Amino acid sequence: MPTDVQIKCRNLWKVFGADPKGFLHRHNGAPTAEALADEGYIGAVQDVSFDVHQGEILIIMGLSGSGKSTLIRCITRLNDPTSGEMEYEGRDLLKLSERDLIDMRRHKMGMVFQNFGLLPHRDVLENVAFPLEVQGIARPERIERAKAMIELVGLSGRESYFPRELSGGQQQRVGIARSLAIEPDIWFLDEPFSALDPLIRAEMQDEFIRLQSLLHKTIVFITHDFEEATKLADRIGIMKDGRMVQLATPEELVLNPADDYVAEFAKNAPRERIVSVGAIMQPVAGNASGTVPMSAKIGSVAEQVLTSEHPVAVMDEGNNTIVGSIDRQTIATSIFGTRAA
Amino acid sequence: MTEATAPTATETNRGFSLAAIPLWAQFAAIIIFGVLLSLVWDGATRWPEAWTVPMAAWITEFIEWLKSEATIFGVEFKEITRGIGAALKAPVKWAEYLLYRGFKGIGLGPLPWVAVAAGVTIFAHWVGGRRLALLCVLTMIYLATFNLWKDSMKTMTIVIVAVPMAALLGVVLGIWVTRSQTASRIISPMFDLMQATPHMAYLAPVAALFAFGPVTALIATVIFAMPPMARCTILGLQTVSSDVLEAGQMSGCTKRQLLWKVALPSSKRTLMLGLNQVVMQTLAMVVIASIAGATGLGHKLLYSLQQLRLGVAIEQGIAISLIAIVLDRLTQAYAYKETDHFAATKTWTQRHKHMLLFLGILVVSYIAAEYWRWVKIPPSKFVWGTGDAKTVLFDAKLLARHADQAIRDFNVVAFDYINPIRDWVTIWILLPVRDFFLWLPWPVFVGVIGLAAWRLGGLSVLLLCLALMFSFIVTGFWVETMKTTYLVLIAAALCVMIGVPLGIWAARSERVANIIMPICDTLQTFPSFIYLIPAIMLFRIGDFANIFAILPYATVPAIRYTYLGLKRIPPVTIEAAIANGATRMQRLFKVELPVALPEIMLGLNQTIMMALAMTAITALIGSTDLGQEVVRSISTQNFGRGILAGFFIAALGIIADRLIGSWAAERKRQLGVA
Numbered sequence A: 001m002p003t004d005v006q007i008k009c010r011n012l013w014k015v016f017g018a019d020p021k022g023f024l025h026r027h028n029g030a031p032t033a034e035a036l037a038d039e040g041y042i043g044a045v046q047d048v049s050f051d052v053h054q055g056e057i058l059i060i061m062g063l064s065g066s067g068k069s070t071l072i073r074c075i076t077r078l079n080d081p082t083s084g085e086m087e088y089e090g091r092d093l094l095k096l097s098e099r100d101l102i103d104m105r106r107h108k109m110g111m112v113f114q115n116f117g118l119l120p121h122r123d124v125l126e127n128v129a130f131p132l133e134v135q136g137i138a139r140p141e142r143i144e145r146a147k148a149m150i151e152l153v154g155l156s157g158r159e160s161y162f163p164r165e166l167s168g169g170q171q172q173r174v175g176i177a178r179s180l181a182i183e184p185d186i187w188f189l190d191e192p193f194s195a196l197d198p199l200i201r202a203e204m205q206d207e208f209i210r211l212q213s214l215l216h217k218t219i220v221f222i223t224h225d226f227e228e229a230t231k232l233a234d235r236i237g238i239m240k241d242g243r244m245v246q247l248a249t250p251e252e253l254v255l256n257p258a259d260d261y262v263a264e265f266a267k268n269a270p271r272e273r274i275v276s277v278g279a280i281m282q283p284v285a286g287n288a289s290g291t292v293p294m295s296a297k298i299g300s301v302a303e304q305v306l307t308s309e310h311p312v313a314v315m316d317e318g319n320n321t322i323v324g325s326i327d328r329q330t331i332a333t334s335i336f337g338t339r340a341a
Numbered sequence B: 001m002t003e004a005t006a007p008t009a010t011e012t013n014r015g016f017s018l019a020a021i022p023l024w025a026q027f028a029a030i031i032i033f034g035v036l037l038s039l040v041w042d043g044a045t046r047w048p049e050a051w052t053v054p055m056a057a058w059i060t061e062f063i064e065w066l067k068s069e070a071t072i073f074g075v076e077f078k079e080i081t082r083g084i085g086a087a088l089k090a091p092v093k094w095a096e097y098l099l100y101r102g103f104k105g106i107g108l109g110p111l112p113w114v115a116v117a118a119g120v121t122i123f124a125h126w127v128g129g130r131r132l133a134l135l136c137v138l139t140m141i142y143l144a145t146f147n148l149w150k151d152s153m154k155t156m157t158i159v160i161v162a163v164p165m166a167a168l169l170g171v172v173l174g175i176w177v178t179r180s181q182t183a184s185r186i187i188s189p190m191f192d193l194m195q196a197t198p199h200m201a202y203l204a205p206v207a208a209l210f211a212f213g214p215v216t217a218l219i220a221t222v223i224f225a226m227p228p229m230a231r232c233t234i235l236g237l238q239t240v241s242s243d244v245l246e247a248g249q250m251s252g253c254t255k256r257q258l259l260w261k262v263a264l265p266s267s268k269r270t271l272m273l274g275l276n277q278v279v280m281q282t283l284a285m286v287v288i289a290s291i292a293g294a295t296g297l298g299h300k301l302l303y304s305l306q307q308l309r310l311g312v313a314i315e316q317g318i319a320i321s322l323i324a325i326v327l328d329r330l331t332q333a334y335a336y337k338e339t340d341h342f343a344a345t346k347t348w349t350q351r352h353k354h355m356l357l358f359l360g361i362l363v364v365s366y367i368a369a370e371y372w373r374w375v376k377i378p379p380s381k382f383v384w385g386t387g388d389a390k391t392v393l394f395d396a397k398l399l400a401r402h403a404d405q406a407i408r409d410f411n412v413v414a415f416d417y418i419n420p421i422r423d424w425v426t427i428w429i430l431l432p433v434r435d436f437f438l439w440l441p442w443p444v445f446v447g448v449i450g451l452a453a454w455r456l457g458g459l460s461v462l463l464l465c466l467a468l469m470f471s472f473i474v475t476g477f478w479v480e481t482m483k484t485t486y487l488v489l490i491a492a493a494l495c496v497m498i499g500v501p502l503g504i505w506a507a508r509s510e511r512v513a514n515i516i517m518p519i520c521d522t523l524q525t526f527p528s529f530i531y532l533i534p535a536i537m538l539f540r541i542g543d544f545a546n547i548f549a550i551l552p553y554a555t556v557p558a559i560r561y562t563y564l565g566l567k568r569i570p571p572v573t574i575e576a577a578i579a580n581g582a583t584r585m586q587r588l589f590k591v592e593l594p595v596a597l598p599e600i601m602l603g604l605n606q607t608i609m610m611a612l613a614m615t616a617i618t619a620l621i622g623s624t625d626l627g628q629e630v631v632r633s634i635s636t637q638n639f640g641r642g643i644l645a646g647f648f649i650a651a652l653g654i655i656a657d658r659l660i661g662s663w664a665a666e667r668k669r670q671l672g673v674a
């Protein structure tokens, strides 16, 4: 697996306060929560380690103030971490010179901001072309590429509009187009849809999925919204008070939450769309009738199982063998069980 | 054991004993002490001659030394000032050639007035549409018909040179302050001081170093007009949203790109506001700088006022006001101009039609000016026909003479009513108050202000106020400073008595606000100089006239802050009062005014600042206070006195600002509206 690790973070700390480095040093790099509170420091990111794999969508979640933005901003070096290690495709991110960092941002990283961060004095076209402009790409080429991006996000015809003349959803489309204009390898999105109202948000999520199906980027995505997360994520990392409490697939989070905090997040998740049959099946039963595929989400087989008198056999599509069974009771508890409890 | 603790308790009590004395008693004690002291010691009334620090003389000598002997890094100081003077003279000269002298060397005249008028109008149409264009046309016609064109151009000469310089300097300083801690620490307090310093006070030090003439006026103007630009730049750069900046960073901007392509352009509105203020300050200063060598409308107006040629003064005053309004509206319209979306779809000619039209008119008018003189400079007289059949269609001078006569007639009638009022107020109110301030022993003044400063702002404010007060006491400026204080306090009191009720009225009625607020805006647009005209016209010279001149200028903040203070009260607060059964009056006096009081006091603070600036200007028509010292120092070359007097006017402003500011901040904190 190591070859496809795109970003590697080890023991990352970001402490805000008067003298963060000295503070960490005094506490041997691992201050307790009490020490932080006593000395008036904020541990925005605390001892976080994880990898981001090539082509995956990693979603980071957590309550407000849990350090999600700070974590992303450390990786993009908008904030410098107080301690820890970060690598990008094997290069030490913390040792980059100013020039290399700018180069990295110009060619490898794209970022979308919660409040769009559009330049108010530039129209849509100029906003999207901006990253190309600062690289020094000639005008005709950058206009052409910007136009392609604008088309990609469905804003053709609005090239000469100014940000204040666009709706929130449209503004964020511009933000997305701008971040994609340089064809980044890795794409950071910090709550890109949370400033939008629910209908637009759903539309933008679909748009995002459509884009990803075309582009296959590596994505680190922050959201508050577990449903949004489960819709998009390959893996979800849950943060609490600066720490990464659990980083796993949505299914694992729902079935085996690491603690109550994670369980609380997962509580309202649409389990029928997250949990697959294979994850909750029981041993092969003698009286099974009918089959369902092992990888199917339970929502899609619920009707079949619930209307069947007998347990239903579970089939591994890989080699067409029966590997277990599933009955009404199991389906019912896994969809409603924990919620009732 | 009990004996051991008991003394501690009393000791603590003794420690707080000062706070235990009621505040009025503390003030009373200081006043009584000061008065008694003055009875036994003359030095408490007038600072003893022997102890007076001859600061003014030192400064004058220092300037003499600078100008004659000083060298900096081997270069003679006077060479440096001469070099700066010469460097600045060049752009002024070019502007003069362009606007009214003409390029003698190549035989090209100045811009024909028709072309200037058309250019301004076309620009107005481009940025602000038809109404603004109309305003410009009327203004241009006014300037032309009243024979004020050339003087207007002389005034504009310095304006068009000073504005870009002040704007550029302001932006650069502003950027520097936001980038460097050191710069911020040096420059920010300087701006505070500069803001409290009236226009007038800039003239003395500049005139001290540079010879009397347009360059001195230019330098003083640039220095005076620059701080608002710097402030707006700082504000603009500091308020760019962090998302925008970070988006810029993530787009791969270098530091420089981030500043020039992201931060500065996205604060365009704020920068434009700064530019507007630079233009207005420039104009205000240029007309006053006539005492330091600026020619033009200000110079002529000063002359008319001193000659009591009021009709002419009014014409000139109107010209200055119109120019101010035009400049204000033009820069504002430019700031808010929307960018054209469909520019790309238009042809080059369509996009540049305003420019092309102007160039066309320019060329045609230059050619026409060869044949008809009235194209070049506005005619002072239009005559129709020849010989006996000649009829005078229009005569600017005659018009002015009629206006002059009308004013004189009016005054003759009005004086019968006005003079008794003026004299009564002067004898029964102004003189007693003035005598009181002149009698006041300085320990009383210092003690009362000091105690207030200490109670309101703590030790640092106390020390600052003490230092400022002693600076004018020990240098022998006590009498002049008290005269200024008296004028300003009376004027400020009147401003509050007029302004606060107007503000309340405007806050209560939308309709009234729609009338009063635009008037306030306009009053603030005018250069303060022109407020001397009605004062002289109605009351001639003297303290009464001076106070009258201060009123329209300094009442505006009292009105505006009262209005805003009342408008900003949260509706629930008022609704709660209504629900509790308060009548309208009870609501006003028991709820609204107390809550809005900090804001109103900040208005008073501004009023005092503006009154201070205006008292200095009234020196132009005669006064005996600090302002007069400044004005006189320029003609007598006794620059030390002028510089100090200017500084003391600023010192009074800073004392008032710290006292009121500390009070308002504390009060706002208590009210939870900070």
Ligand SMILES: Nc1ncnc2c1ncn2[C@@H]1O[C@H](COP(=O)(O)OP(=O)(O)OP(=O)(O)O)[C@@H](O)[C@H]1O
Residues within 6 Å of the ligand: A016, A017, A042, A043, A044, A062, A063, A064, A065, A066, A067, A068, A069, A070, A071
């Ligand atoms: N520049 C800063 N200075 C001081 N404290 C900061 C700074 N930036 C963030 N913090 C603190 O760090 C903690 C984590 O903030 P962060 O913005 O990363 O949270 P978040 O999870 O993104 O929250 P939200 O969901 O509200 O965006 C918070 O307690 C915040 O107050």
Ligand SMILES: [Mg+2]
Residues within 6 Å of the ligand: A068, A069, A070, A190
């Ligand atoms: Mg955040």
